[in-house]
Amino acid sequence: MFSVTFVVNLWSFLVVFLEHAILYDRLFPVGDEVLGDDFVLPIGECKIERFVYMCIFFQCKCNFSREGNHITIVSFANGVGMSLEAANELEGLGISAEVINLRSLRPLDFETIKKSVMKTRHLVTVEEGWPFAGIGAEISAQVSECEAWDYLEAPILRVCGVDVPMPYAQHLEEEVIPNMTHIVTTCEKSLKHKMKK
Template identity: 40%
Template sequence: MRKITYAEALRETMIQEIKANKDVYILGEDIGIYGGAFGVTNGMVEEVGPEKVLNTPISEAAISGLAVGSALTGMRPILELQFSDFITIAMDQIVNQAAKLRYMNGGKGMIPMVVRTPGGSGAGFAAQHSQSLEAWMTHIPGLKVVQPSTPYDAKGLLKAAIDDNNPVIFYEHKLLYGQVGDVPEERYSIPLGEADIKREGSDVTVVATSMMVHRVLQAAEELEKEGISIEVIDPRTLVPLDIKTIVESVKKTSRAVVVYEAVQRGGYGAEIASIINESEAFDYLDAPVTRVGGKPVPIPYNPKLEEKAVPQVEDILKAVKSTLITHV
């Protein structure tokens, strides 16, 4: 199978879906000739035409409102927000309008829109451009939340998001855009709410999201040298969440660690830990569920401090080993 980058997988999906469906288009700041803040839309104007790649003014509130309105009229907009932090500028449009209008209208008005936006740290963009705010979005009924960790998942999940008749917040990690992986050329869809077992194991279940999936897989290689086998679960979508896959894995391993980049306090990992504790997996646990999340600080600009603010491989290794020696 051919190998392409995460960014190329996203671009290919958008081009394929725009060509296949006259209602699909993309809008955002600098997405035309400039190709977007991270180059994801490079060449799309030439490929599908300027009427399908709408360069907008610098106003997240305005373009989010435009996306909601056009979705209500039957279009299927893909909105690119340059940084996920900028969702905060469009909270009324996304939280009070997009998430609620279908419910408030008795299901008569659908809002099939996708908000694509890069989140996470590691690129030196500092406090206002490096946050992980996905837990905030999962708290809002009416929104679906997606976090692909590989090029293959990015393509299949983006198609599913575009096809969905509800608003989807589609988080892309900045550090993953250049990651290379196997991706089929044909169109395909990965159902929202279907987790993936990235690595099978027997000693500890580690549930990880986005960029943290790769750090957990690195940790798994190190742990294997010490005879420790961990099973790595990537939820891929936070809402809807594939609870069954997580629970079955924990029942098998009897231990669980949840790893996420966002600030540990109030992060989505706490929700996953609670779900495990409230499920039938609780009776199988040989140790408390452990969370590994970011520090409660704004993301620093200094690269050394930035690294310290979010989980690294060493933190994951420590958490897994601690879980193995702890007993309920």
């Protein structure tokens, strides 16, 4: 039999790690620090992705890019790859996108998001989950409750999965899950919109 103290202490050290199965066969460029023997992923710390890559048949071609100035795209897991592809596409249209890889959802590194939003004045969140009660909704709520809200020039937009049960047929799955085209379209929509305050 376990004591209450034991259970409480156990919960304080519990970590849930979710892997996205679609990412297993993809190659990603990584920095030298990741390849070292002592690399530990900092939990609760976002990473502003400084590179943009294009996936062709699951082969990734790396191109260094600057941090964005026009729009902030926040994502995690498979959405990061799609967001980086969208940033590459947007760069061809003259739009500089800053992509933030959340890396952990709780704790959430909100300071990095806030600073980026205050710099770019536009925010798009990307996730494969449903729009209701997702991480994009939480980020939107937190931005609306802080000083970054006053910097926004357009409403916060979310790119999410369609609010239907997840189909298993690949052609239907592709219709339900967000893709690079959805992200580019949403970013363009955000940049065309001007908020009246």
